[in-house]
Amino acid sequence: MLQLSAFLAKESSWPWTIANTVDTDLISLLTFAAVTVIVGVVLLLLSELLGPRRRDPQKDSVYECGVPLLDDAREPFTVKFYLVAILFILFDIETVFLLPYAVVYKQLGIVGLIEMGAFLFVLTGGLIYLWTRGALEWD
Amino acid sequence: MDINLLWIPLLPFLGFLITGMLGKKIGNKSVNAIACGLPILSFVISYAAWSRLVYEGTELHWSGFPWIWIEGLVEIPFALHLDGIAAVMCMVITGVGSLIHLYSIGYMKGDPGYHRYFAYLNLFTTFMLILVLGDNLLLMFIGWEGVGLCSYLLIGFWYEEDANCAAGKKAFIMNRVGDFAFLLGIFLCLAHFGSLDMSTLTDATAISALSAETLSVPLLGSVSVISMIVLLLFIGATGKSAQIPLYVWLPDAMAGPTPVSALIHAATMVTSGVYLCCRLMPLFEAAPAILAIIAGIGACTALLAALIAFGQNDIKKVLAYSTVSQLGYMFFAIGVGAFSAAFFHVVTHAFFKALLFLGSGSVIHAMHHEQDMRKMGGLRKQLPFTHLTFLIGTLAIAGVPPLAGFFSKDEILFAGYQQGFLMGVDSAALFWGISFLTAGMTAFYMIRCVALTFWGESRVDSSLEGKVHEPGGWIGFALFMLAVASILGGFLNVPEFLGGHATLGHFTGLHSSAAAHGAAASFSPEVLHAAEWKSMFLSLAVAGSGLLLAFYCYGKGHSLRKRFTESGVGRWLCRLSQRKFYVDEFYATVFVRPFETMSHLLFILIDRILIDGILVSGSALLTRGLGNWFRKMQTGFIPGYLLTFGCGVLLLVYMMLSLIQQGGAQ
């Protein structure tokens, strides 16, 4: 409290008179974060404390242009999409590694080749495993 | 051959483990073999150790291992040491102990707790040997507590009956009072000697270095450290060895099986107080004021117990009070500086008192657990062998030459006589007088006991008619062996004026007490010998008159007895004796009841209200409330978790920055 009043009285002491030891940028960042959180919490609390609570089914239902709801809008995707997406990222990363390697493979020599081989081996092993398990079949 | 002292206590301990854990499985025969065999083996080893000591003069030592060890501050090893006193005690414990083990085979036959009984007995032997062999006071204390525990377990052996349990508890609690003082004594020793080793505590230079130091004690003012230590140790001894004021547990302890009474409450455990004094002889001698107190307490205990013994009708109670009385003798001897005589009496008493107890056990066994002498009488015919051995024991305790008790008791009385009349110490003269009277009374009440049990008309219940017969086997064997020991035991220490060499005294090193030196320095051998003769005749006379009077009263002169008991004073005295001088009632009013009231009050105030109410329930409520609160914080929703997480991070970073700020400001 004392610090806060000092801050209010003397603007040059911003913030909290610790400018000499702490980077001002960092403090402002932190203050920003704090304000964000505090505003969020305060709003939640206020609505929780002040808001009237009279519930009925009509009120709890999802609002959709006045038309009665047919279905939940948040329908889950089938997990297969995610699987394909993950595999895509995985092999994307493989490419990300392989391309730079192609540039410097001579300099890296035999050790580099072995390391890259191990990388590809593990990756391919995973793919084979998935394939055999039937994870790639789409039905 | 090297003898490891550890085996002596270890063997009975093995017996305890085996019979205690496997007793039910291996059957009674194997229990017999193990529980009796191992103490006998222990006896053999003790014998070997003893003969090493006799023939080679080497005191055996087992240096053990560091036990409580803080370098330079407290260094207490777990070590055993066998000197002359310990060797004799070991022989007595394992020897008499083994006989009593064997006796128990016959006595306890068919008891449902058979193996439990032998396990306890073996455990007792173990602790007793640790007590005797321990090379420092703390180890001795372990044995001291251990035998107390076993005593408690065995007194309450037939725990189905409340009275037995109560007797066990009484013994235990009474002993705790003494043990507390003992423990304080140990602390004092540690604080002032810096060590608990027997060699340090008996070291003349160490003792004289401390002689000037004093302690300021509340109520007593400034007391010399040595006196305080000796007093505390002696109070400890009064507990275990049943002296005034802590003797009342011993008669109640007769609730246990009779062999237990013989072993623990007559021959061995109760003499450990005397053993403690003998072992620390130089220390005790350095506190002459306390020695005078010891002599007084010993003599008074001897007299009081003998007076009570007159009025008892339970055969074991008579023997119990005679034990208390004889223990009083021993402490009287210590009080007048005759450590050798006291220890001698420990040994002979072990023989004849064990014999008497086992004889009474034999009677009780034959009478199907009837202990009231008013329901006996005339048993001489049915139990001739028991009668004979019991009579031997009686004559031995009465001090009839040349039985064991004669020599030891005579030596004690002479020591008192010497200090009282030759050296002119008034208090000693008074206490000698008391002891002297007691000697006559001992003879009287022991003959009374024999007469009521074995002589005269049979008053045996008709249902037992024809069923009473001599128990044979191990019981007879044990009686026989102890009878022989009671007859010959006195020759261990025949005094020099009778042509002996005081062998036991020399062997244990107790003959060289300061009192003996003092007498030898002041008087010529002729004067001393004349005094010894005089004292001997006096004690013979008093014992003889006690015997004769009893023979007369319980033989032809029963009308005299009747007239005495029916006269006003006589009836009053009998009543007083029967009710044990109301000491139990006195203790109950002065200590027990106020204590109970106070405990109850404190229970309500402290336990119920403060501890249960405020501390326990309160703190439980508090912690439980907090716990519930924490548990409720665990809502299970991810946003909530993230919020906690984020707030935690912010809080920590904020704290970090303010800490840095503080650091920068300084």
Add this chain to the structure above:
Amino acid sequence: MELTISGAEILAILPAAILVVTGLVQLFADLGRSAEDKHSEKTHLAMIGVTGFLLAFAALFVQGSGASAGELYAGAMTDDLFGRMGAGVVIMTGLFSTLMAGSYLASRGSNSAEFTALISFGAGSMALLCQATNLISIFVAIETLSLAVYVMAGYFKDERAASEGAFKYFVLGAFSSGFLLLGMAFIYGATGGSVALTDIAASNGQQDTLFSVGTLLVLIGFAFKVGAVPFHSWVPDVYQGAPVVAVGWMAVAVKASSLFCLCRFLLFTGGGNDLAQLLAAISVVTILLGNLAALNQQSLKRMMAYSGIAHTGYLLIPLVVALSGDGSSSAASIPFYMFAYAATTLAAFGVLAAISVGSDRDQVHDLDGLAKNRPLLALGFTVALLSLAGIPLTAGFIGKLLILSNAIQQGFLLLALVGIIGSLISVYYYLRPVVSMWFREPKSSFELVPASWGITFTVALCGFATICFGLFPDWLIDLSKRSVEAILG
């Protein structure tokens, strides 16, 4: 630039490599027979796993080239005693978890192949984490181990509680990784671009606010992994839903590897008094909250979860002491405590696995009368609980004794007091199952499937080890001391 690799470097990576290969072999060995024999125990997988773990353990002994810090892989790894001890805890834990996993999962109708493979993969990354010495390798190891553990937490994917726990764990884990990474970035910036711990220690960045906050954020990342308050919220939910064996594995291995790494990190970066104060605050709150929240738990798994939180609090005490002033040798109690905690906890979770074989029993009253039906299990569990409570003659007692006596010697009386109060509280809830097991009558409906040999073996051996560490702690204490000296140089 020619890339070379030295013998010591190969040996350093060997345990992790062996474990990864083991995991692959386990996966492929199971390919031949798929769905139809889901319920069989698949002993061969356990055997592969055991062989792999034993080999990896053996590989720890051929390491130790005495290479100076920052020498191997340009400072990304080390093969010092401290790291190897951490890897040792992890590998032994993995071994026992693999032994227990087969029968437990088979009884729940789950495929154990992927589970055992996940243990192996996870163990590989944890071993790497214990030996990692630069920010990048630390981060990579933490993330890989986390992935394996996330999957294991949700292994019963048809069960609500499992999916819920795993999802929470994943989300919060990602959140915490963000802080970890941010902290590392701060440190990177504050030290002018160093990632290796030796370089960080050598740079003069310690006085910098940026550096301090960076260290704090890294600490927060680790605090999440070990379940310190206030970053502990995931622990009970995850423990509740995850397979018992996975919980045991997480409770020990994740905590051990993270703590070893955190310890190394803090010993290098210093962090100073300020960080020590914050850590002390975290430790106090963690001990109190963990113990208090455990008091009223009826579910054994949740109880163990909070007990684990409380033990994290105890483990932070030596770090506090080590951070402030010359008490750095007090960090030596961490390896010992981890060994003790590993043996104890594995024994406890072995029993939990045994009673929940074929069902989902984990309530305290499910233990009623266990001593009559299964004395060995009851004995093992009792030993484990007593050790957790810190009763003498057990490893847990020595561990706590080391930690608290060190704290007291260095003047952290308040911290030690909180530790003692926490222990006192904990006795209550640790003894509750003991009372249930020994003094209650078994329920008539209580049918116990006989535990598999793997579980019985684990309980027996870990219970035995708990007693052994408690009776003969000297060599382990000595080893721990030397290992910490090895880091300090």
